[in-house]
Amino acid sequence: MTTDVITLSPELRARLRGLRIAPRRALARGGIGQHRGRERGSGMEFAQYRAYEPGDEPKAIDWKLYARSDRLFVREAERESPLTVWLLLDASASMGQVDESRPGFSRLDAARQLALAIAELAIGQGDRIGLLVVGNDRVDGVDAGTGPRQRDRQLLMLDGLRASGAWPGSDRLAPVWERIGADDMVVLLGDLFDPASVDLATRLAAARREVLAIQLLTVGERDFDYRGGRRFEDPETGEVLPGDGAALRAGFFERFGAAQAALAARLDAAGIRHVRHVLDQPLDAPLRALFAPPGRR
Template sequence: MSYDPIPPDVRSRLKDLRLTSRRAIGGQGIGLHRSRSRGAGLEFAQYRAYEPGDEPRQIDWKLYARSDRFFVREAERESPLALWILIDASASMAQADGANPGWSRLHAAKALAACLGELALRQGDRFGLVALRADGLRLVAPATGIRQRDRLLLELHGLAAQGAFPEPEQLTPLWERVGAGDLVVLLGDCFDEASVAIAERLAAARREVLVITLLTVEERDFPFTGGHRFRDPETGEELLGDGAAMRADYLARFTGAQRALKARLDASGIRHAEHFLDQPLDLPLRRLFGARDAAEYA
């Protein structure tokens, strides 16, 4: 698969991260359960044909000597979770900063989704994708392996930000498919009330939910001066105003809104992290999954 949204420097740092779920590892009183996933564990389960990307150390060289074909030894392993990656693909996710128009919220969401898929792949965990689009959901059911990673990247490559957030009746497959004990990571700007409501409903149903809020530098700093036209990409509404005159009121409102969102997520037991588009891509992953060196990138 040629499409790879993970920057090389970020990929090199992924080796230090490990997906964890509080419910799966007993943080909520539920112990680690056995999964039938296949990976590089200790208890031998089966052979399968070699696929590009498999580690050479997993090849059974004695079997190769007898058959002249490459086979990989798979093992059952302890796998506490199935990962669902939810991406808001509404029009507001196409927002980028004027100083960096080639890097939008959606670009960051795709790269983070690919990182999450890579981490799950390395652990032998199942992972899948749900794109929340105006015409409904685009769903890739969780599975393991190199081919699943390629399916994820293919979906991400073709994903565009457009239209409004899906209507409530379009979300039914989500409630039906995300199982008890699954790990859900929502990637979006959280400006739509419906996206926050999704996270709350899943958390109320005892799913482990994490939210990464994607925000632009201009939303954080509001660097505008002089007359400026602000436009809502989903409704088309426009506001004309003087940037310098609006700045103090805007920043107070923005800070208050973000504080209220965090309090709301905290109240539902939802772990969360902010990601501004000028920050290292892996910073929210390090904050959520407990990397001790997260402060180095703050």
């Protein structure tokens, strides 16, 4: 099940403050000079002051202003670096999976909210953001752009999403390669269960796209806290596995743990930063892991 309207709560918006999308090349240089938008630290052109927050670099504080006002302020600057961020969202049938404890909230619901949050971060920084939705054996998308209208275009597509079908074959992925340019950043949102989705991520990384991945899991996949007789069904293939939940638990953890370890090793080898998000966790957790400044994650 997928809700009709996506919104970010005021509490979530507050927790997103201080997060910055920065490419790896900028992180390697301490975040200097690789971002068009307001960033912390020194930059090419002064933009504004803001109140000091724990974790800010002392060198960013305007000490002369502190001497006059007895309050700590940090200088923010406009940085010239055109960053284009692409959201690559898995909308195949398995993304419709929900937890028993929260039947109205699916993997796709979490992915849509995370996509909206990332889009707002990028737009707030003055960066370009695009959206590609992969599912139902095809690729749909919104071209990269900036500003509030771009957010509204993406919101319109996200609101109408339904999880269905399978990940398309490589012959139908041409729109991905046509739109995502070299040195663009790609954020993959999905369960990463389909090997084809991981194949695409690693190919993009090998072709000079910086790829980040957020894997979305249900509480049941993390805890497998099932009791009594069950029917486990693959939503994409229809394959059914009947059995007793408690009896299947040990075998599930062994196989699932091995698969997760192999996935992590493959993403690491490809240079893909990745984080796992379970549906009962705060939505800002994976974003903080990827985008918070060091020491504040």
